Amino acid sequence: xxxxxxxxxxxxxxxxxxxxxxxxxxxxxxxxxxxxxxxxxxxxxxxxxxxxxxxxxxxxxxxxxxxxxxxxxxxxxxxxxxxxxxxxxxxxxxxxxxxxxxxxxxxxxxxxxxx
Amino acid sequence: xxxxxxxxxxxxxxxxxxxxxxxxxxxxxxxxxxxxxxxxxxxxxxxxxxxxxxxxxxxxxxxxxxxxxxxxxxxxxxxxxxxxxxxxxxxxxxxxxxxxxxxxxxxxxxxxxxxxxxxxxxxxxxxxxxxxxxxxxxxxxxxxxxxxxxxxxxxxxxxxxxxxxxxxxxxxxxxxxxxxxxxxxxxxxxxxxxxxxxxxxxxxxxxxxxxxxxxxxxxxxxxxxxxxxxxxxxxxxxxxxxxxxxxxxxxxxxxxxxxxxxxxxxxxxxxxxxxxxxxxxxxxxxxxxxxxxxxxxxxxxxxxxxxxxxxxxxxxxxxxxxxxxxxxxxxxxxxxxxxxxxxxxxxxxxxxxxxxxxxxxxxxxxxxxxxxxxxxxxxxxxxxxxxxxxxxxxxxxxxxxxxxxxxxxxxxxxxxxxxxxxxxxxxxxxxxxxxxxxxxxxxx
Numbered sequence: 001x002x003x004x005x006x007x008x009x010x011x012x013x014x015x016x017x018x019x020x021x022x023x024x025x026x027x028x029x030x031x032x033x034x035x036x037x038x039x040x041x042x043x044x045x046x047x048x049x050x051x052x053x054x055x056x057x058x059x060x061x062x063x064x065x066x067x068x069x070x071x072x073x074x075x076x077x078x079x080x081x082x083x084x085x086x087x088x089x090x091x092x093x094x095x096x097x098x099x100x101x102x103x104x105x106x107x108x109x110x111x112x113x114x115x
Numbered sequence: 116x117x118x119x120x121x122x123x124x125x126x127x128x129x130x131x132x133x134x135x136x137x138x139x140x141x142x143x144x145x146x147x148x149x150x151x152x153x154x155x156x157x158x159x160x161x162x163x164x165x166x167x168x169x170x171x172x173x174x175x176x177x178x179x180x181x182x183x184x185x186x187x188x189x190x191x192x193x194x195x196x197x198x199x200x201x202x203x204x205x206x207x208x209x210x211x212x213x214x215x216x217x218x219x220x221x222x223x224x225x226x227x228x229x230x231x232x233x234x235x236x237x238x239x240x241x242x243x244x245x246x247x248x249x250x251x252x253x254x255x256x257x258x259x260x261x262x263x264x265x266x267x268x269x270x271x272x273x274x275x276x277x278x279x280x281x282x283x284x285x286x287x288x289x290x291x292x293x294x295x296x297x298x299x300x301x302x303x304x305x306x307x308x309x310x311x312x313x314x315x316x317x318x319x320x321x322x323x324x325x326x327x328x329x330x331x332x333x334x335x336x337x338x339x340x341x342x343x344x345x346x347x348x349x350x351x352x353x354x355x356x357x358x359x360x361x362x363x364x365x366x367x368x369x370x371x372x373x374x375x376x377x378x379x380x381x382x383x384x385x386x387x388x389x390x391x392x393x394x395x396x397x398x399x400x401x402x403x404x405x406x407x408x409x410x411x412x413x414x415x416x417x418x419x420x421x422x423x424x425x426x427x428x429x430x431x432x433x434x435x436x437x438x439x440x441x442x443x444x445x446x447x448x449x450x451x452x453x454x455x456x457x458x459x460x461x462x463x464x465x466x467x468x469x470x471x472x473x474x475x476x477x478x479x480x481x482x483x484x485x486x487x488x489x490x491x492x493x494x495x496x497x498x499x500x501x502x503x504x505x506x507x508x509x510x511x512x513x514x515x516x517x518x519x520x521x522x523x524x525x526x527x528x529x530x531x532x533x534x535x536x537x538x539x540x541x542x543x544x545x546x547x548x549x550x551x552x553x554x555x556x557x558x559x
Binding site: 002004010011012014015068071073077079082083086087 | 207506507508509526529530531534535536537538540541544545546548549550552553556558559
């Protein structure tokens with residue numbers, strides 16, 4: 001059984017709608033915070049915030065618990081290589097998005113002098 | 116023989132490229148269907164059934180045939196995603212998750228007859244409907260699904276599901292919900308005898324009896340009460356699954372989980388009041404067992420009006436029970452203008468939605484060829500798929516076909532059909548239903 005690219009897109013067109021509100025909300029928050037911060041001279045490489053990095057790391061690590069639970073499963077059932085690849089990719093994604101929101105947010109709250 | 120007015124039109128290469136790129140990028144239709152020739156015809160196509168197979172064929176033929184008169188005979192307004200019923204009965208899904216209006220998938224330009232068919236006159240190429248009106252056809256697609264024969268179990272009726280410790284995931288969405296409630300009640304009782312059955316006929320979703328056993332076991336173990344529940348599995352067959360490797364795996368897993376296996380015995384009678392079930396062996400011996408919960412899987416066959424028609428198999432393993440089609444071309448053996456798809460056909464395996472996904476392009480291509488008086492070009496390899504749930508939270512994506520001795524036919528090279536995984540569970544839980552709806556719409 002094979003799926004063409006158009007077929008895969010067709011399947012996604014039915015699979016994604018329930019998650020679109022959440023995805024759009026995260027995207028809007030991420031873009032909004034980044035834009036606001038950059039208008040105040042925020043630069044990713046020149047501002048340091050350890051708490052944002054720590055929270056992002058914890059958010060990523062917590063994925064191992066809540067993502068299987070969200071899918072009516074458990075971490076103990078994550079066993080195959082593809083299971084771990086998928087879970088680690090999801091964890092990295094969660095950690096990255098969390099950091100991309102919290103890091104500029106911290107800059108907005110604390111200001112550049114406290115960086 | 117009536118000759119159909121036919122004309123095959125071919126789009127120019129440049130037009131195809133433009134259409135293919137534009138529409139393909141938009142992800143609105145499979146490129147393969149754009150490349151296929153559109154066939155101009157005035158043929159009257161009747162599709163019996165608007166379930167997975169019927170609706171998929173209606174969408175495919177609407178795109179493929181220009182000028183055809185396509186009629187779908189389907190009384191139901193709601194479409195049920197039946198592969199989700201085991202998840203409903205296991206308490207994982209809400210019932211509403213499996214429902215969508217049929218109208219969402221109905222292609223424009225077809226006639227939808229919202230009444231049941233009651234007879235097929237294959238010689239006259241005529242369908243009789245419940246209101247005594249008739250439909251004549253040039254090509255018939257039999258996609259009726261199958262019939263649940265609860266009445267062949269003495270004392271059993273679908274109305275009993277949800278009472279007297281009786282569950283059965285097959286009867287309806289409501290029955291799946293009542294099965295969940297019955298299992299809930301049994302678990303709350305704290306212990307007892309559970310019996311799971313598999314009948315003496317081919318059944319749709321042949322993995323469902325095993326899945327219900329495993330999901331119930333999963334819930335018992337989650338409650339920390341394994342020692343207080345005794346589980347027995349009765350199957351009419353000598354094995355448990357048609358794919359040999361999976362069959363061995365299941366027998367070993369059942370033994371490891373202390374689920375007693377009873378082979379070559381089928382449920383022949385039930386006494387709901389006494390909570391007793393009678394099993395009959397191949398040599399006719401009977402045995403009565405007490406139960407606190409029983410999951411009943413009924414014998415199945417083609418619907419009665421198909422069985423009463425000339426289209427039913429006249430000999431061989433499917434005699435009198437299933438549609439007489441070639442298992443590769445899906446064309447009827449004796450009536451070439453008749454094609455079968457889905458649960459109703461006589462085939463060694465294949466009563467799954469995944470099989471429909473593989474069969475639909477074959478039937479489409481072969482009907483198009485038949486209308487052009489050409490040799491049938493497409494062959495079905497018997498592909499079927501069973502996301503075999505082995506616990507609530509993990510599954511095996513078992514894909515195989517009846518060609519090459521039930522060899523595995525994995526769709527994704529990175530998912531091993533012999534491994535239980537979270538990924539296969541996520542596919543079952545989240546992605547197979549969207550794939551099913553895309554199939555209904557003729558987009559995969």
